[in-house]
Amino acid sequence: MEEAGVKAHWKDSLTGKLLVRLWLSLLLVSLIMGIIQYQALNQFLMKGETQDLQAQIGSFDVNQLNLWLGHEQLFPKAWPSLSTGVVVGFFSPDKKLKGILTRQEVNTKNPYALEKSFFQKQIEKNSLRTNAILTSPKGIRYMVISVPIYLNYETTANVTGQNSKLASNNTLIGYAVLSAPLTQINNILYHQLQVFLVSTLFILVLGGLLTFYILKKPLQPLSRMSDISGKIAAGNYTLRIPHEPAASEITHLRSVLNQMLETLNRSLATETEAKEQMARFIGDASHELRTPLTSIRGFLEILLRNPETDTETLTSAHKSMLVETERLINLTEDLLTLNRLTKHIGQDPQAKPETFVQNIFPELLPLLKSLLEYRTLDIQVDEISLPVEPGELKQIIYNLIHNAIQHTPVNGKITIKTETNDKAKFLCVTDNGEGIALQDLPYIFERFYRGSRSRERKAGSGAGLGLAIVWEIVNLRGGMIDVESKQGEGTTFAIHFPSDL
Numbered sequence: 001m002e003e004a005g006v007k008a009h010w011k012d013s014l015t016g017k018l019l020v021r022l023w024l025s026l027l028l029v030s031l032i033m034g035i036i037q038y039q040a041l042n043q044f045l046m047k048g049e050t051q052d053l054q055a056q057i058g059s060f061d062v063n064q065l066n067l068w069l070g071h072e073q074l075f076p077k078a079w080p081s082l083s084t085g086v087v088v089g090f091f092s093p094d095k096k097l098k099g100i101l102t103r104q105e106v107n108t109k110n111p112y113a114l115e116k117s118f119f120q121k122q123i124e125k126n127s128l129r130t131n132a133i134l135t136s137p138k139g140i141r142y143m144v145i146s147v148p149i150y151l152n153y154e155t156t157a158n159v160t161g162q163n164s165k166l167a168s169n170n171t172l173i174g175y176a177v178l179s180a181p182l183t184q185i186n187n188i189l190y191h192q193l194q195v196f197l198v199s200t201l202f203i204l205v206l207g208g209l210l211t212f213y214i215l216k217k218p219l220q221p222l223s224r225m226s227d228i229s230g231k232i233a234a235g236n237y238t239l240r241i242p243h244e245p246a247a248s249e250i251t252h253l254r255s256v257l258n259q260m261l262e263t264l265n266r267s268l269a270t271e272t273e274a275k276e277q278m279a280r281f282i283g284d285a286s287h288e289l290r291t292p293l294t295s296i297r298g299f300l301e302i303l304l305r306n307p308e309t310d311t312e313t314l315t316s317a318h319k320s321m322l323v324e325t326e327r328l329i330n331l332t333e334d335l336l337t338l339n340r341l342t343k344h345i346g347q348d349p350q351a352k353p354e355t356f357v358q359n360i361f362p363e364l365l366p367l368l369k370s371l372l373e374y375r376t377l378d379i380q381v382d383e384i385s386l387p388v389e390p391g392e393l394k395q396i397i398y399n400l401i402h403n404a405i406q407h408t409p410v411n412g413k414i415t416i417k418t419e420t421n422d423k424a425k426f427l428c429v430t431d432n433g434e435g436i437a438l439q440d441l442p443y444i445f446e447r448f449y450r451g452s453r454s455r456e457r458k459a460g461s462g463a464g465l466g467l468a469i470v471w472e473i474v475n476l477r478g479g480m481i482d483v484e485s486k487q488g489e490g491t492t493f494a495i496h497f498p499s500d501l
Helices: 004-008 013-059 063-071 112-126 181-217 220-233 246-303 313-346 356-370 392-405 440-443 466-476
Strands: 089-092 096-101 133-136 140-160 162-182 376-381 413-420 424-432 480-485 488-499
Touching: 013 140, 063 089, 063 096, 063 140, 063 162, 112 480, 133 356, 220 246, 246 313, 356 376, 356 392, 392 413, 392 424, 392 466, 392 488, 466 480, 466 488
Parallel strands: 376 413
Antiparallel strands: 089 096, 089 162, 133 140, 140 162, 413 424, 424 488, 480 488
């Protein structure tokens, strides 16, 4: 319903927004161009009308005008050379009205008949108003201009029987004020405005249709991306946005979305795997915890049923419960260590501890000797430091040697040595025990993994967390751990850290 509502409002779509902005841009440009053209045409027509009025004044005989203005002859009632609607008022040099002329006699059939009296009043009222636009009571616009009138004559002299030109004089004999109707100019401007409006509407409609058609194909990848994203949001995380020719921005968006989907898919896979590992971990931990607890409860029940148990049996039960209790403590400590390492990952990337390997053996050897029994421990350690905490290094060495002791027979040999080169630092623990089955090698660092029957847990052995703890510590400090093993010949665990750490 929401998607249908979005499609219903086309103005909210990308195409609609682009079209609206195009229309606004076209409208603004057309408006600016229309105003410029209108003003230019209006000035051109007004200039032409002014020149025409000035030319009509030039059609008068200046000598005749001089006689009219000097009252030596009466003003005629009309002048045929004037244009239709033009009214001319003549003034003396001292700006007194002398007479008014039109093209023909005023009559009721002339559309400008009533305008003559209006301009007579305007001319009398504004005697020499220049370049003015007036509007009559009938709503007709008129141009009014004022032109000075000069009488030209030349002064001559007779020199040796010949006339020669001495000077040319211009004498102001009066002024002419002309008013002309702007009906024709108004009609031209109105027609131009109509053409402008029709053409603008045509451009907007045609431009909108063409733009819609042109934008349809470039925006198709976005539409497909939207459809595929909807399917992905519905739960189909295996879909990807297909590659197709598109604009650089759309191509970049598609690439980023596909990378995001890959990351999301990996995160979901990691989360699923983590949930499965957590379920296995909880099951294995529950099993490991249940075994010693069941054993302790069994001994307690036996002791409660037989209050008069002999001293030897009581001592044996107490020893067994102590062993199981120690096993519970060790298991709990291992679980807490794994939890601490998991939380510590990524918390302090700037921390770069350094611990010299030979410095931790004085504290570690007494504990290892109690486990070796008749096995030999060969220590070949150079002065080399590893990027781990002292406690972490002790736990790594202890867990690896303890694991080797469990799978190395009596009189066997366990060797621990260090090496270094330009690229890495190595810590290796080697035994000549029973080795690890090939099918078990990929899983030996998993929590609670016990391996094949040849490496099943013996009495007093751990719960399968030692190697997992080693792997967590090495991975936390940016190192790697490899293992090589041949059944019946022995196993080598090699830990290496880059030299620049």
